[in-house]
Amino acid sequence: MKFKTVLEGQQAIVTDHLGKVELIVGPQRVFLYRKRLTVLRDYTANRREYLVIHDKDGLVTHKPGPCQVFLNPYLHESIKVEPAIILDGTQLLVVYKKSHDNVVTRRLVNGPQVFIPEAEEWFHEFTWHGPSPDDKTKIVKCQRKFTKLTIIPENMYYNVTDVRTQDDTTLTLKIMLFYELKDAVTMLTMTHDPIADLINALCADVVAFAANLSYAAFLGQSSDLSCLKSYPQLIQRAERIGFEVNKVVYRGYQASSQLQNMQDNAIKSRTQLRLNTEVEEREQKLVQFRLQREEARSKLKQERQLSEHEHAQALDRMTQEHDLQLASLDHHQNVELTQLDTQAKLELEEAKNKSEEDFLRELSKLKVDMTKYLVNQHHFEINKEVNVVNLN
Known part of the structure; x- marks a missing residue:
């Protein structure tokens, strides 16, 4: 016989010798005689958590926080604290729910929000191809596993290997793909791994592009690999699975070591020729510049001489005009004087x-x-x- 105290905020169960169980909620003072008292463990969830409660009868309940539940071993199988699913504005969840008549429904949960699933709900877990941790240009099967689906534009690097040209030259083409999820329902219906579908369509378009060109022609037209019109199968497949291809960037190519050495030597020769051509062009431009300056100086000298000659002619013309004006003035004066003298003589004679x-x-x-x-x-x-x- 003894007394036990259950504190405030605690719960306990008292079991007697006959197996009868009584729940005690504190604060309370309990007298025990041929009884056993067990303090219950409590589980607490905050605003971003929830409790998963498994009952003895198999019923599972999700209780959103903030909350507190005591584990009663005669009622509960287990209690577990789980974090809520936090979604930002660029993410969504694919949630499935089984009804009482065994009908499974699917719905999309868009962010931003803090999502707490019901007991009958579960998430779609995506398993996609993804970049290798060692090499981002290598795509590995089942590399990406996630439940939050991103709905913003994404990109990936990929090297298309063993691409053969028309003259049987083997190349590795480096591609950067920009894509965006447009219709999640279509994607869930049409494919289980859209990255694999996009890569397969991309490889098909690249192989078809190079197969119709020789190596030299491919080098001249490789810039077309950055145009979307060169990827009809990729665009068609992306639309069919709910994606949109925004842009494809051709990042160059890689050939075999022997071909690469030949290409490097050719590039070196072309570079040297281009440099020699540039030097010759600069020298020719310098000579042409000198000739132009000499011609400009000669033209300026001629214009100056012509200006001096015209100035001298103008001075002579002005001198002659001045002399003519003086002679004309003298003549007029002489005529006037003669007229005056004649008139005086006539007047005198008269x-x-x-x-x-x-x-x-x-x-x-x-x-x-x-x-x-x-x-x-x-x-x-x-x-x-x-x-x-x-x-x-």
Whole structure:
């Protein structure tokens, strides 16, 4: 006989000698006589967790947190704390649920959210091809295992090996593929491994592209491998399984060691020729530049001489025009002076004649014989001129 105390926040079960079980919820003081007290273990889940409760009768219950449940060994088989599924905005879950009439339904749970499944629900676990940990260009079967499906654009590197050209040259082509999931329902219906489907379609298109070209023609047209029109099977297969191919990038190729050495030597020779050509072009451009500068200087010199000659001609023309203007001015002045002199002489002669006329008129008034006077005057003038001539 003894007393036991069950504290507040605790639970316990009391079993008597007959096997009868009683649940005790604390705080409580229990008297034990031919009884056994067992403190129950508690399980607690926070807001991002839930409890998986397995009952003795096989019933499974999921209880979202925050919560607390005590494990009663007479009622519960087990209790387990499980984390909730945290989805961001780029993820979704494929959830299956079995109803009471054994009908399984499927639904998509999109993020962002904290998802807690029901007891009758389970997740679709994807098993896809994925890049090898040692080499990202090698895709390994069953490498990616996950339940959260990403719905944002993704990319992968892949090397398509053993690609033969028309002239039987073996190459390894390096491809980078950008793709995006568009329809998850179509993907779940049409394929169980979309990466494998995309890789197979990509290899088929690359092999078909190279098979119709010789090695030299392939080198000239290899840039077409970065165009989506070169991948009809890839685009068709992606649409059929709910994906979209956004872009394909051709990253180059790799050949056998012997062919690669030949190619390297050819590249080296072409590079050397290109360098020699560039040097020759630079020298030719330098010579051409010098000739152009010489021609420009010669043209500038000719233009300067022509300008000087035109300037001298302009000065001569201006000098001649100035001389002509001076001569014309002198001529006009001389003409004006002559006119003035002639006019003065005429005025003087006119005044003299008028004076003589007045003189003769006065003599006539004095009764002088004008005929005799004029004859004598005429003889006087003649004698005067004769004397002047003799003196000369």
